Amino acid sequence: MVAAVSGRRGATVPNTVNQHLDDLVGRLALNRGLVSPEDLMEALSEQAIAMVSPDGTPKPHRPLSEILIEKGYLTESQLASLLQEIEARLAPTMGGGEVGAGLAAAAQTRLGKYTLIRELGRGGMGCVFEAYDTELNRKVALKLMYAKPHLDPSEITPEEERFLREAQLTAHVPKHPNIVSLYEAGILDGRRFIAMEYIEGVSMLDWRQQPGVTLRQTITILRDVTLAVHHAHQHGVIHRDLKPQNVLITRDGRPYVTDFGLAKAVGAHKHISLTASGMTVGTPTYMSPEQAQGLKTVDHRTDIYSLGVMLYEILAGRPPFAGETAIEILMKAVKHNLPRPSSVMEAVREPAFDASIENICLKAMARLPKDRYATAEDLAQDLTQWLAGKEVRVRLPKPSPFGEEKRSYRWIFAAVVALVLGIVIPPALPLLFSQRTDTGTLDQADALLEAGRYREALVAYAQVLAVDPKNVRAEAGRQRTLARLDAQSEKEREAALAAKQEAEAARREAETARRALEEREAELIREALEAKAAAEAARRAAETAARAEIEALRQAEAQEDASEQTERERLAAARAAAEARALAAERKAQQAQEQLAQARQAAAGSRPPSPILPGRSPLPAVAIDPDRLKPGLIAECFTGTDFDAFAVRRIDPLINFRWLKQPAWPSGPPDGFSIRWTGFLRVPETRRYQFEAFSDDGVRLFIDDAIILSDWTAFYRHKTSGGCSLEAGFHRIRLEYFEHDHDALLTLSWVPDNKWEARVIEPEFFFHDPAGLEPKAD
Numbered sequence: 001m002v003a004a005v006s007g008r009r010g011a012t013v014p015n016t017v018n019q020h021l022d023d024l025v026g027r028l029a030l031n032r033g034l035v036s037p038e039d040l041m042e043a044l045s046e047q048a049i050a051m052v053s054p055d056g057t058p059k060p061h062r063p064l065s066e067i068l069i070e071k072g073y074l075t076e077s078q079l080a081s082l083l084q085e086i087e088a089r090l091a092p093t094m095g096g097g098e099v100g101a102g103l104a105a106a107a108q109t110r111l112g113k114y115t116l117i118r119e120l121g122r123g124g125m126g127c128v129f130e131a132y133d134t135e136l137n138r139k140v141a142l143k144l145m146y147a148k149p150h151l152d153p154s155e156i157t158p159e160e161e162r163f164l165r166e167a168q169l170t171a172h173v174p175k176h177p178n179i180v181s182l183y184e185a186g187i188l189d190g191r192r193f194i195a196m197e198y199i200e201g202v203s204m205l206d207w208r209q210q211p212g213v214t215l216r217q218t219i220t221i222l223r224d225v226t227l228a229v230h231h232a233h234q235h236g237v238i239h240r241d242l243k244p245q246n247v248l249i250t251r252d253g254r255p256y257v258t259d260f261g262l263a264k265a266v267g268a269h270k271h272i273s274l275t276a277s278g279m280t281v282g283t284p285t286y287m288s289p290e291q292a293q294g295l296k297t298v299d300h301r302t303d304i305y306s307l308g309v310m311l312y313e314i315l316a317g318r319p320p321f322a323g324e325t326a327i328e329i330l331m332k333a334v335k336h337n338l339p340r341p342s343s344v345m346e347a348v349r350e351p352a353f354d355a356s357i358e359n360i361c362l363k364a365m366a367r368l369p370k371d372r373y374a375t376a377e378d379l380a381q382d383l384t385q386w387l388a389g390k391e392v393r394v395r396l397p398k399p400s401p402f403g404e405e406k407r408s409y410r411w412i413f414a415a416v417v418a419l420v421l422g423i424v425i426p427p428a429l430p431l432l433f434s435q436r437t438d439t440g441t442l443d444q445a446d447a448l449l450e451a452g453r454y455r456e457a458l459v460a461y462a463q464v465l466a467v468d469p470k471n472v473r474a475e476a477g478r479q480r481t482l483a484r485l486d487a488q489s490e491k492e493r494e495a496a497l498a499a500k501q502e503a504e505a506a507r508r509e510a511e512t513a514r515r516a517l518e519e520r521e522a523e524l525i526r527e528a529l530e531a532k533a534a535a536e537a538a539r540r541a542a543e544t545a546a547r548a549e550i551e552a553l554r555q556a557e558a559q560e561d562a563s564e565q566t567e568r569e570r571l572a573a574a575r576a577a578a579e580a581r582a583l584a585a586e587r588k589a590q591q592a593q594e595q596l597a598q599a600r601q602a603a604a605g606s607r608p609p610s611p612i613l614p615g616r617s618p619l620p621a622v623a624i625d626p627d628r629l630k631p632g633l634i635a636e637c638f639t640g641t642d643f644d645a646f647a648v649r650r651i652d653p654l655i656n657f658r659w660l661k662q663p664a665w666p667s668g669p670p671d672g673f674s675i676r677w678t679g680f681l682r683v684p685e686t687r688r689y690q691f692e693a694f695s696d697d698g699v700r701l702f703i704d705d706a707i708i709l710s711d712w713t714a715f716y717r718h719k720t721s722g723g724c725s726l727e728a729g730f731h732r733i734r735l736e737y738f739e740h741d742h743d744a745l746l747t748l749s750w751v752p753d754n755k756w757e758a759r760v761i762e763p764e765f766f767f768h769d770p771a772g773l774e775p776k777a778d
Contacts, residue, residue, distance in 0.1 A: 178254070
C-alpha cells in the first residue's frame with residue numbers, strides 16, 4: 001500500500017497522507033545515510049516548486065521518492081527497501097490514522113548486528129549514530145560513510161581511503177583512558193563503518209559554557225587532553241585537527257580525544273597516511289602556520305600549537321584571531337603579533353590568572369615550531385606545575401626581525417589562497433613569492449597559465465595583487481585563469497555525465513541478464529515440481545491397484561475350494577507383487593525429489609551428485625575390525641564452494657558448528673569454502689533411522705554410497721531431512737557441505753530411538769580409519 005501511494009504519480013490519496021509518506025521516505029533515507037542533507041534539501045526544494053504552476057494554481061502532488069530517483073540520489077532497489085520497511089512499520093498505525101506513530105518506529109534501523117538508536121552528528125564524509133551491538137550487548141558510536149550512488153567511483157575512493165585511514169591510525173594507538181577506543185571497522189550492507197567506544201558526554205566547547213565550571217577545572221581537563229595527545233605522538237600518530245569540538249567530556253569530568261579523520265602517520269606507520277605532501281588540511285582557527293602552508297616539515301608540534309589555541313580560548317574567552325573567512329583568520333595570524341590573553345579578555349575573571357599561565361600559552365603558540373614546547377608532555381608538565389601552585393619559568397622566543405616576517409607574510413598569504421582553492425602548493429612557489437613583485441614574477445605566473453597549471457597560476461596572480469591591487473596585467477591574467485578553469489570544469493562535467501550514462505547502460509544490461517536467469521531458474525523448478533507431482537500420482541495409483549488386487553484375492557479365497565496351502569501361497573505372491581509395485585512407486589517419488597534438488601542445483605550453478613537411492617530393506621553393515629577404528633570423522637577443508645583447493649585435514653568428534661562470519665579453520669576464509677567428512681557411523685540396532693541437517697548453505701549425506709540427504713543449494717538457514725533402514729554395526733558415512741556467503745553453520749542430528757526426538761549425533765557413534773589420514777596428493 002505504501003509503495004503504491006508514494007511511487008505512482010497521480011494516485012488518489014489525501015495530501016496529508018502524501019506529506020506524511022514523503023516525510024517518512026526522506027527521514028528514513030537520511031537516517032540510513034542513503035542521502036546527504038544537501039541532497040534531500042535540493043529534492044524538497046524542487047518538489048515545492050513543482051507544486052505551484054506559473055499562474056499560482058496548485059498542481060498534483062509529486063512524490064519525493066520520484067524526485068530522488070530522477071536525480072540519482074536513490075536507486076530503485078534502495079527505494080524498494082525503504083518502502084518495504086515503511087509499510088511494515090506503519091501497518092499497525094494506518095487503520096487509526098496515526099501516521100506519525102509509524103515515523104517514530106521508522107527512526108530505528110537495523111544494520112548487521114547493530115541497531116541504530118539515534119543520530120549523534122554529521123560530517124563531510126558520514127554520520128555518527130548511537131547504536132547497540134546485539135551480539136556483545138553494549139552501546140557503541142557507529143560512524144557510517146554516506147551512500148552516494150549518483151557519484152562517480154573515482155570521487156568516492158579518496159573518501160573511503162580517508163575513512164579507512166582514521167580506523168587504521170586509531171587502531172595503532174594503544175588503549176588510553178583519555179582517547180576514544182576503536183572496536184572494529186569494515187563493511188555492512190555495502191557501507192563502510194567504524195564502531196567506537198560510546199561516550200556519554202558533551203563537547204569541550206559546550207562543557208565550558210556550563211555554569212559553575214572554573215578556570216582550574218578547565219585547565220585540568222586540557223592537561224589530561226595534552227597527555228593523551230602525547231600518548232598518540234609516542235605511537236607515531238599526529239592528530240592535526242585538535243579543537244574543543246573533538247574533545248568529549250563525561251559527567252564525571254573525564255575528557256576523551258576523538259575524530260582522527262585528519263590524523264597523519266609518522267615513523268613505523270607512515271605508509272598509512274593518505275594526505276599528500278603539501279596538502280593543506282585542518283581548522284583555520286586552530287591551525288599552525290606550517291600546517292596552513294602545507295609544508296612537508298609538519299610534525300607533532302603542530303598539535304602543540306592547537307593545544308595552545310585551546311588554552312588561549314580558556315584564558316581570554318575567545319580565540320586569538322577571528323574572522324568571517326579562512327583567509328581573514330590566517331592573515332591576521334601572520335600579520336599581527338599574538339596579543340596576550342589578558343589584553344583581550346571578554347570579561348574579568350575571578351580569580352584573575354597570573355602571567356605564568358599566559359607565558360605557557362604563548363610558548364605553545366610560538367610561530368616557529370622550534371620555539372614551542374619540544375613535546376606535548378613538556379607542556380603538560382608546566383600545566384601540572386601551575387595547577388599545583390608552583391612557580392613556572394617559561395622562556396619565550398624573541399620577536400623575528402621585521403624584514404624576515406614581511407617576507408614570510410607574502411608566502412603565507414599564497415598558502416592561504418591555496419587553502420581556500422583546495423590545491424597542493426608546489427615547491428617552486430615559495431621562491432617565487434620571496435622576491436619583489438616585478439615583471440619577472442608576472443612572467444612566471446603567465447608561464448604557469450600557458451602550461452595549464454591554472455590553480456598555481458591563480459595563486460601567483462593573487463600574490464601579486466595582494467601587493468599591488470591595481471596591477472592591470474595581474475588582474476587580466478587572473479581573469480584569463482578563471483575563464484580557463486570554468487572551461488575545464490565544464491569538460492569534466494561532460495565526461496562525468498558520459499561515464500554515468502555508460503554505467504547506467506551496463507546496469508540495465510546486468511538487470512536484463514539477472515531477470516533472464518531468474519526466469520530460467522523458475523522454469524527448472526516448475527518442471528521439477530511437475531515431475532514430482534506426476535510421480536506422486538503414479539505412486540497413489542499403484543497403491544490403489546495393489547489394494548484392489550489384494551481385496552479381489554481375498555474374495556476369491558472365500559469362493560474357491562482350493563487347498564489352504566495353495567491359497568496362502570497365492571495370497572503371499574499377490575502381496576509380494578503389490579509390495580514390489582509400491583516400492584517401485586516410492587522409488588519414483590524419491591527420484592522426482594532428487595530431480596527437484598538437481599534443478600535447484602542447476603539454477604545455483606553446481607553439479608549434482610550421482611546418488612544411489614536406499615531401498616526399503618536395511619542397508620547391510622560393513623565388515624571391519626572395530627579395534628583399528630579411532631573416534632571422530634576425518635574432515636577435509638577446501639577453499640571454494642566445489643572442493644576447489646585442498647587446505648587442511650583434521651578430526652572432528654561431532655557435526656555441530658556455528659562459524660557464523662568466523663573462518664572454519666585457522667587462516668581460512670569466512671565465506672566461499674567447502675568441507676567433506678568421511679568415516680564410519682556405528683548403528684546400535686537394526687531398524688529405520690531418520691536424519692536431519694540444519695545448515696547454511698548446501699549439504700549432502702551419503703551412507704554406504706546411498707544418498708540420504710541432498711540439498712546442494714545456497715539457502716539461508718534451512719532444514720533437510722531423510723531416512724533409511726540400517727543394519728546394526730558399522731556403516732561408511734560421507735557428509736559434504738559448502739558455504740557461499742553470509743552466516744556459516746551445520747548441525748547433523750538423528751532419531752536414535754522410538755521417542756522420535758531428533759538429537760545431535762554424539763561422538764560415541766563417529767569413527768575413522770587412521771589409514772585415511774595419509775598426506776593428500778595435490
